[in-house]
Amino acid sequence: MLSKTPLIPKKLAIAVGILSSQAFMQANAQSPDGRLEEIIVTSQKRAQSLQDVPISVAAVTGDKLADAGIENLDDLTSYLPNIHFTESGISTQVRIRGIGSDNSQGFEQSVGMYIDGIYYGRAQLFRTPMMDMERVELLRGPQSILFGKNSIAGALNLATAKPTDEFEGKVSVSHEFEHNQDEVNAVISGPLTENLRARVAVRTYEEDGYFFNTFKEVDEADTEEQAARITLDWTPTDTLAFTLKAEKNEFETKGRPIEVISDVPQTAGGATFAQTLGLLSAPVFDSNLNYQRQADANEFSDNEITNITLTTSYEFNDHTLTFVTGKLSFDYTELCDCDFTSAEILNLELFEDYDQFSQEIRITSPLGETFEWIGGLFYQDYDQTFRDNSFTSGDNLLTRVGLSAIANTSADRRFEQSSEAWAVFGQVTWNISDSLRATFGARYTQEDKEASKVLDILDINGQPVNDPVIGFTYLSAFVLESEAATVDFTPGANFGQPLQNSGHNISAERDESAFTPLVIVEYDFTPDTLLYASFTTGFKAGGFDPRSNSVGDFASSSPAGPEQNPTRNFEFEEETAVAAEIGIKTSLADGRGELNVSLYRTDYEDLQISQFDGGAGFNVGNAGETRVQGIEVDGRWLLTDGLTGRYGISFLDFEYTDFPNGNCNLTQINDASVGTADLDGDGDFELCNYTGRRGVYTPEYTVNLGLDYFTPITDSIDFVSFIDVQQVDGHNVHVNLDPIGEIDSYTLLSLRVGLEGEKWSVGVLGKNLLDEEVLSYAADLPLSASNFNTSSQYAIVRRPATVALEATLKF
Incomplete structure (x- = not known):
């Protein structure tokens, strides 16, 4: 087990009791009448109270x-149950x-992310930093009607802050001491003319x-x-x-x-792998979990994302x-020291360009009618180019172990893909009585894709090599x-x-379509209690x-002779889901x-899977049947004026019910x-x-607990603070479910204390204050098994404890 599990200190456990949530407000989370402040969301493409939305959101x-x-998003997962992020x-x-x-640059994500209504579906886009946000909504379960585009696991609905009617500005700075983090955010917003408003936001982070890195004697990742x-x-x-x-x-x-x-x-x-490197007079590495690494290549990742x-x-x-209407593009260039050691073995250059x-187009009916409805049309196209190249020099270690050829x-891999998709969708709510409603929805989607891939061996001049040796x-x-x-x-x-x-x-083409219906029944048991049941696909x-x-x-080595499906590892089938x-x-x-x-169950067919092949690649395929079911509980409580508690608990039962063709781990x-x-x-x-x-990434339970506190100190100065705790049950983080990837349960603790005036604030923010060592991803060390006969593993480790000083000036 590779994650420490310290107990939450007794005084802290008493302080937070059973408090926490998935719905967060600012510290003074109460309305003037002594009730909880209402949270407004747009998860149904309308502005609604969170308590009136009949889904787990x-x-x-x-x-x-x-x-x-x-x-x-990595930071966000510490505050919400049942969502996991990793690189x-x-x-x-x-x-x-x-x-x-x-892992696959060919996948669109099963979790759809939407920023101001635009679909961000590629994996690299999930790294987009957040700044000057109005709200983030997490919608769990298939969101096939109003979001639709591949959001089969759920959706993240992000809204950026909008221009204001009055002039305002803000500058926020923070400095974290241990790892020398510096962040500056600045916003100016207000009217330009009677009918035109503008908002400008900028952010820098270092x-x-x-x-x-003990080999290069530098801190990483810079x-x-x-x-x-x-x-x-x-x-x-x-x-x-117009916006x-x-x-x-x-x-x-x-x-990295x-x-x-x-x-x-x-x-x-x-x-061991390290011992073999030593015998070959190559630099060795340590295999202790200690936030130290040994890598020789000058790794980098340069990313650019633009959106209109x-x-x-x-x-x-x-x-x-x-x-x-949205225009979205990104490109990146990376160099990965993908043997993750200080020996020269596998350096991989990656390039991707996406447009x-x-x-x-949506039309929405007025509220308060017997029938309330929303309907629309959707169109999207994209072009993607991906390339990677791994060069083996004459000094590469592999040339000393019998691979001099x-x-x-x-x-050199070159991949191109294009897609064109359109959909028509609609959803109608029938207000049968003052307390009973039924919603019916459907979406029809048509998508055409085509792609090509070629993998050549190039000589030192970049020309293809045809030597079978x-x-x-x-x-x-x-x-x-x-x-x-x-x-x-x-x-x-x-x-x-x-x-x-x-x-x-x-090369190949795909042409596929789907019809996805939805039924929801809602009943107001009392004016303050909503019961609902839903069925969707x-x-x-x-x-x-x-x-x-x-x-x-591969034909020459398969005991059965030539393969029956020569595109088995190139093409994967569509996923489908039935959810209640x-x-x-x-x-x-x-x-x-x-x-x-909320109690839920979702049955998936042909879940798209990518698993490590034991060498240096990943094979794609489909898991026949998968069942996900569980319970989610959350809420808030206004304990006293200025003190709000929040609680959120989820239990997850996940099982592959038919998956005989997974890649074996070592x-x-x-x-x-x-x-x-x-x-x-x-x-x-x-x-x-x-x-x-x-x-x-399927912990049996996740618990979030929190307190927000606000109290005046003087007529012009307030004391504000929050404490948030998340405990996540042990689970496997290894891409091929190797036992080495089984991590223990862990507890993340965040705490902020500060002072606020009308135009300023200062505070101290601590994250992961229990200094948990948490693995977020593990996999086989590339080429270790196929070339060195070892079972060697690498991992990505989440950030240890940090403490930052923050200050904000408003004008």
């Missing part, structure tokens, strides 16, 4: 985001209720990093981020409004928060017509099929003959994968308390009880049975 206000120092060496993942998308946003709000008439937003984000890192955590030989008496969003709203006859256009060559050397070392491996190189009668279904140059389109190094079951939920939302003690409970490759296929005939199992197992 959580909201975090912009004030809470700022006060808690929530800078990105791997080459990808980013978000999961809701254990459902998400794995830090040295919380890892120390980070620099810059962001700028301008929003214009123009209302030429009382019925017509134009333009935003650019740049974030750069040097190094990754270290080797385990290094053992696969056979008794054998050498135009929202047009026109009111007529009490109806509202809305147009949301997306989308248009949504690949010296001064590189494996080199091609098969890459195959044995990297489990990598290429255009150079098209001739049978195995001893026998077929030596030198062309191979059927060989090489790695492939979900759909996520299939697609193509760039990251697999294998096209299919019942819940209650109620106000207690004359509005001073809330209790929300503890399973010789286990006949779980092995289902030996694809290359070497006696080791490549495919194993995952049926009956929990998935990655």
